[in-house]
Amino acid sequence: MPSVEGRATLEPPKTSIRLANPAHPFAIAALELRSESKALPRRVQLSPSGGEAQTFEIGRREREATLRFDPPLDADALTLGFDAAPGEAIEIRMVTSASAEALIDAIEAGGSGRLRARELLPLLGSSALPLMEARFPLLSARAQRDLIGVYGRLHRDRRAADRLLVLSTSNDGEMARLAAEALPPSLLGEAIRRGARPARHLAARLAPESALIPLLERMGDAAPNVKDDGEAGSDGRSEAGSPLHEADAARPMARAQEIRDLRSAISRAARALGDRAAPLLRDALHEQSLVARARILPALAPIRGLSELVEEEIHALIEGSRAQTPNGEQSHLASSLHEPADESALFEIRYRALESLARLGRPVRPELLTLVREATEAEEWMIRALAYEALSSHGRSSPSLAEDLLPILFRAFDDGYPRVRELAASVVGELIASASATSELGEGMRADALARLRTASSDPFPIVRESAIRAAFPLGEALGSTRDEAGSVRLAVYERLAADPGGERDLRRALDREARPSVLGSFLEGAIRRCDARFAELAERVVVTTDTRDDEGARAGKTALSYLLAFEGKERDAWLKELERRGARLASTDVPIRCAQ
The missing domain is CATH 1.25.40 (Serine Threonine Protein Phosphatase 5, Tetratricopeptide repeat)
Incomplete structure (x- = not known):
């Protein structure tokens, strides 16, 4: 019998409860007592068969107490002594010496005894771990998942903690999640270092200070560079119609997902740390490679309180990515940091730095603005696109700058790559809307912008036409045709008509003939x-x-x-x-x- 359980109530004037079974003495491995009103007994006395009774003291004002006996203690009587009658039931759970094997068997067998066995097994304490470790590889996956909770309750024993750390990196996603959740917050950072994905967001929420550095270290070990993770082609270009962030089927999507997941966890930890984040990050970032630092910044850029740090890092990254000076020598910064002048790595650094600027959401320093303007003339279309996006973000955060920035953004409408022209329509529309709302834009500039959107609505590429139609409508300009050959463009026109009180009749006619x-x-x-x-x-x-x-x-x-x-x-x-x-x-x-x- 793995356990003896029951409830006992003591009424005044009695101050003790005695449980005895002389015919079948107990071999007690563990004893658990519970009381909702903190009315546990002060003393527990066990009377071994033919031997001297042993008394164990329990502290005051406890709701539960567990006594463990290794080796198990034979007893034919159990006495609970109180200072005064508690007046309510006391729950008693006694686990016998044969329990470990029997309880693991019950967990493996499933059925009605499984949950009860899962609750009893931790009461045996560390003495159960050798058998748990020996049996664990032989158990079914379901039984292994059940034992994870037991390991969690025994995590103070390093053997249990090590088992959880190993399981948190399991390829079985459910197993890994359960193991990470069973770990104490103090060990989640170690789990991250071992590669436990489920521990990342858990640690960012429960122990952000201990999570931040391991997360940064994992970012340094992540995907090689942006050109291999599905965000750009081998030379930073893509086929004319492919989306800016669309992954080619041949590229390892897992790498891109790894970076996104780490970014998200880093952002969460930094937000949770508040003012404490900047000093930690400032020191930790300088321990990372330029590429790793570049990957991290887009997650930090939108966080209030980190703008100054992010701008400093962006400036260093853009300068560091200039691997060659005009005379062919490596730049001072790249050389001083001992970074290889690798074309792919340098491309990623520039890409991530511009991405961070686009997400910063505030006016940037003049020297950074100069670097961004230079990037609009880069050879790679993705760099040009992000540079235009960063300029637009800078303008939206300070509408008074719109007049100065729009002429630069207008150049994007003439770019040779359709994705850049698509972005031009979108960002110009947003910038015109924000500047118009604050009366910071002259009529001539607004008219010029609308004229460019009209031209873009006739672009040979559907993605450009669609972007122009959607950007122009909030500005009061109805563009596009319900008979456009591209379904995505027709959809944009339908949605424009649906939002126009006077467009319902034309919309219903168009929807009636829509065949896709x-x-x-x-x-x-x-x-x-x-x-x-x-x-x-x-x-x-x-x-x-x-x-x-x-x-x-x-x-x-x-x-x-x-x-x-x-x-x-x-x-x-x-x-x-x-x-x-x-x-x-x-x-x-x-x-x-x-x-x-």
């Missing part, structure tokens, strides 16, 4: 977000007529159905009944109403 399920599905998805209830008829048509045998049609049909079920009303009720008739067995409570009317 993906375009209709995307339009209905936007209507759900806006809680626009005008398109139930369109959604019904998509559900009924779309060929769901191909992926595009299936996705559109699913979106249309979500639209019909998103609003209160007769259409929703009718479709719930229709789905039930088709065998879907949906209850109305299973489908949340996103848009109450």
Whole structure:
């Protein structure tokens, strides 16, 4: 029998409870006592068979206490002594010496005894660890997950902590998560250093000060450079129509995800540290390579209180990335930091520095602004694009600068790469809107910007046309045609018409002739977000007529159905009944109403 459990109540004037079983003496390995009112006994007396009783003292005002006996203590009687009758039940749980093997067996067997065994096993303390370690590799995955909680309760023993640290790096994501959650905060930094992904955000939240340095170190060991992690081509360029941050299938996406995950955790830890973050980061960043520092900065740039540090680092990185001086020698900064003048590494440093500037959200120092302006003439289109984005961010944070910056941004409309022209339309539209709101922009400059957006709306590349249409509408300019050959451009026009009170008639005509399920599905998805209830008829048509045998049609049909079920009303009720008739067995409570009317 692995345990003896029960509840006992002592009424005045009695001050002791005696449990005895002379016919079957206990071999006690552990004893746990619990009381909600801190009314535990002051003394526990165990009477061994034929031997002298042993008394154990328990401190005052405790809600629970655990006594462990190694080796187990044979006893045929247990006496609990109180200063006064507690007046409420005391929970007693006694674990026998044969429990470790029996409890692990019960965990492996599952069933009703599994959870109880999982609670009892930690009561044996460190004495259970040798058997747990011996049995662990032989257990099922489910039983191993159950034992993680036991290891967590025994983490003060280094053997248990080491097992959790190993499991936190497991390829089994659930196992790794459970192990990280079972670790005490003081060990999460060590888990990060060992490569435990689940420990990153946990440590950033629970122990940011001990997490920050290990996270920075992991960033230094992450992906080689931006050109290999899916954010740029081998020479910093991409095919004309590919998105700026789209990963080529041949590139290792895991590397890009690793950097994003580490950035997010670093940002969380830095925010949690507040004013304490800057001194820690200042020292720690200088221990990292230029590439590692560059990867970290975009996560820090938006954080209030770190702007000065980030600007200092950006300046150092941009200067350091200039690997060659005009006479062909390595730059002073790159040389002094013993950084290799590797083309890929230097490209990443420039890329990340400009990305950080674009995310800074405040006016930057004049010397940095000069470096950004120079970057708009870089050979690599990604560098040029980020430079224009950084200039736009600088202008939005200080609208009075818009007049000076717009002529530089206008050059992006003439760039040879469509992604840069796409960005030009977007950032110019945003900058015009922010400057106009504060009356910081002359009519001539505004008119020039709108003229460039009109020209961009006829660009040969759909991504540029779409960007121009979306940028111009908030400025009062209706661009684009519902008969454009590109579905993405037609979608932008449809959404413009949906937001225009006078455009509904043209919109319905255009939607009636739209043949691409993906375009209709995307339009209905936007209507759900806006809680626009005008398109139930369109959604019904998509559900009924779309060929769901191909992926595009299936996705559109699913979106249309979500639209019909998103609003209160007769259409929703009718479709719930229709789905039930088709065998879907949906209850109305299973489908949340996103848009109450």
